[in-house]
Amino acid sequence: LKELIPKEEGAKKPHKKFKDYAPGFIHIDVKYLPKMPDEKAHRYLFVAIDRATRWVYAKVFAQKTAANASAFLQQVIAAAAFKIEKVLTDNGKEFTDRFCATGEREPTGRHRFDLVCKEHQIEHRLIPPAHPQTNGMVERFNGRIAEVVATTRFDSAQNLEKTLHHYVQMYNHQIPQKALGHVSPVQALKNWQQKEPERFKKQVYNLSGLD
Template identity: 60%
Template sequence: KEFTDRFCATGQRQPTGKHEFDLECTEQQIEHRLISPGKPQTNGMVERFNGRVSEILKATRFDCRADLEATLLRYAHVYNHHIPQKALGHTPPIERLKGYYQTSPELFRVKPINHRGPDIYTQLAGKY
């Protein structure tokens, strides 16, 4: 099965794990997933999220890297835990994940938990 990959000259490839981007994802402990052909709505959701992050970056002045990182981590927390998504039945992503976990826990490596707030993100940002 071929998957779309904008990092490949042909736009199509089999995920091998040897691509430069895959290697970087592995190093950062990120699971790189490719979308199936004919599913542009998946890419649209990612592009919309990236556009919102871009708006924050354009509208905010950061004094240091730690401020930038803390802002991005806070936004990711707010987006995932508090902003309802139309594509998810007007629920935040964490609520949908918790629902999936109830019906198919074997698909998860970690149980999705709705943390109270972004305190850990503020602590992480202070390390840099």
């Protein structure tokens, strides 16, 4: 598929530069997927991207719920070769109880997503309300997913998921990133592992992006 041909990320236009971080700061977001001919309802793509290396992990879920968000985070933790120290999300109910019937409040810490963060000693950061650009890194990746979905015909949910899997794998292994000095995310991970092996919990090779 020509829309899946690797092209250099970040080559079109400059974006505001994020503060430099080592691997372990993950941005997470959820993308609405169109309903396929063999589906009764649309599904959601949960996406996690590492700020330092642009490594991506993604998973399709039937619903955008706290249970699925926390399960997704557990999968990201298991899949990542590095130790996750921080996670950035928006203020959706699947991620936080920051907003309730009485308005905005401090998160209680009892939300299922926060409990997973606490279990793994991960700091959960929330973007400011009405400022989605704060999570712009994963938003831009979701824009690329939107292009693939909009320019490809799918006859089944399985076909859609297979295409997304293919794209994420290519993104991680083959697409050079301008912000990374024109190397792929997996190569960036390998470079970081050579430089700071203490940040990693397993060897970087053939990391999956979508199960």
